[in-house]
Amino acid sequence: MIEFKDVTKRYMTKTALRDVNLKLDKGKIIGLVGLNGAGKSTTMKLIAGLISPTKGSVELDGKKVTRRMASKVSYLSELDEYYSFYTVQQTIDFFATQFPDFNKEKAEEIRAYMNLDANTKVKHLSKGNRGRLKIILTLSREVPVLLMDEPLSGLDPLVRDSIVKGLITFVDTQKQLVLLSTHQIMEVEMILDEVIAIKDGVLVDHRDVEELRYDEQKGILEWMSSIYE
Amino acid sequence: MTDTFQSSQPIYLQLADRLNRQIVSGELKPGDKLPSVREMAVSSKVNPNTVQRTYRELEASGIVESRRGQGTFVTENEDILLSIREKLKQEQIENFIQVMHDMGYQNQEITEGLQTYLEGGARHD
Numbered sequence: 001m002i003e004f005k006d007v008t009k010r011y012m013t014k015t016a017l018r019d020v021n022l023k024l025d026k027g028k029i030i031g032l033v034g035l036n037g038a039g040k041s042t043t044m045k046l047i048a049g050l051i052s053p054t055k056g057s058v059e060l061d062g063k064k065v066t067r068r069m070a071s072k073v074s075y076l077s078e079l080d081e082y083y084s085f086y087t088v089q090q091t092i093d094f095f096a097t098q099f100p101d102f103n104k105e106k107a108e109e110i111r112a113y114m115n116l117d118a119n120t121k122v123k124h125l126s127k128g129n130r131g132r133l134k135i136i137l138t139l140s141r142e143v144p145v146l147l148m149d150e151p152l153s154g155l156d157p158l159v160r161d162s163i164v165k166g167l168i169t170f171v172d173t174q175k176q177l178v179l180l181s182t183h184q185i186m187e188v189e190m191i192l193d194e195v196i197a198i199k200d201g202v203l204v205d206h207r208d209v210e211e212l213r214y215d216e217q218k219g220i221l222e223w224m225s226s227i228y229e
Numbered sequence: 230m231t232d233t234f235q236s237s238q239p240i241y242l243q244l245a246d247r248l249n250r251q252i253v254s255g256e257l258k259p260g261d262k263l264p265s266v267r268e269m270a271v272s273s274k275v276n277p278n279t280v281q282r283t284y285r286e287l288e289a290s291g292i293v294e295s296r297r298g299q300g301t302f303v304t305e306n307e308d309i310l311l312s313i314r315e316k317l318k319q320e321q322i323e324n325f326i327q328v329m330h331d332m333g334y335q336n337q338e339i340t341e342g343l344q345t346y347l348e349g350g351a352r353h354d
Binding site for chain 2: 192
């Protein structure tokens with residue numbers, strides 16, 4: 001579904017990704033791990049069509065990714081970028097006007113599931129609740145690709161737990177591909193189908209997690225420490 | 230079912246094992262319907278694909294049957310239930326004996342120890 005062919009991405013003099021080849025199939029939840037600055041966000045932005053490769057190509061369903069991929073990709077960035085004067089409900093309504101694939105009923109269902117008050121203004125939300133709002137907005141779009149950059153970062157364990165449960169409940173694992181980057185491997189390791197390690201812009205390893213457990217009796221953390229030592 | 234899985238063993242096998250035990254212990258009875266894939270995924274906090282795989286494994290072993298449009302059910306076939314019961318017993322015994330042998334216990338010591346333990350345990354039951 002997504003394919004990177006010899007992708008290199010340079011910003012000025014800094015190489016963010018180097019000769020990356022990668023194939024991702026639909027119906028999978030895939031983790032992207034690596035230290036800060038390893039190239040995780042660059043990888044996601046390339047799939048979202050927010051940036052273009054310096055060399056090589058990124059394809060989605062056999063077509064070269066362009067800025068118009070926004071119609072197939074729901075991208076949750078690391079940043080908070082919502083209008084602070086809107087309420088939760090207004091933010092959801094606004095998103096519904098921006099994306100034709102936005103499912104308002106699903107948004108309402110996830111909002112209720114996440115226990116997030118519809119009438120609170122975004123500027124009055126705690127960090128955890130802003131994290132929940134982001135999840136609602138990302139998962140409510142009925143698109144084949146969901147990209148989540150650090151969806152758990154900086155959130156307390158209870159919020160992380162509700163987000164992980166939200167993913168299990170609301171992602172359509174038959175049809176959707178989820179690529180998420182995280183430092184909180186412990187929280188997500190039971191829900192990942194595959195894991196990809198990036199180090200200094202180079203894709204070091206890409207594994208099926210259950211195979212890793214079966215073949216090497218290794219969990220993701222042990223596998224990671226063998227890579228990053 | 231909130232207890233966690235070991236991260237270094239395949240989750241689909243651990244989940245299958247857990248369900249087999251629930252069936253043998255009678256927690257899940259013959260003919261009982263298993264939770265849907267999604268429900269099971271949420272309650273055990275694992276990927277729905279993993280649960281799907283577990284159900285496929287269990288179905289292949291005959292311990293559960295999937296009925297089109299209705300869900301997955303524990304088999305009512307006595308022969309299969311008995312054979313799973315026997316299989317789990319053998320596995321446990323093998324594990325136990327392996328550990329005891331690794332520590333250097335002889336068969337006679339093991340049988341005597343078991344006998345004494347079980348007789349003692351029976352009195353306290």
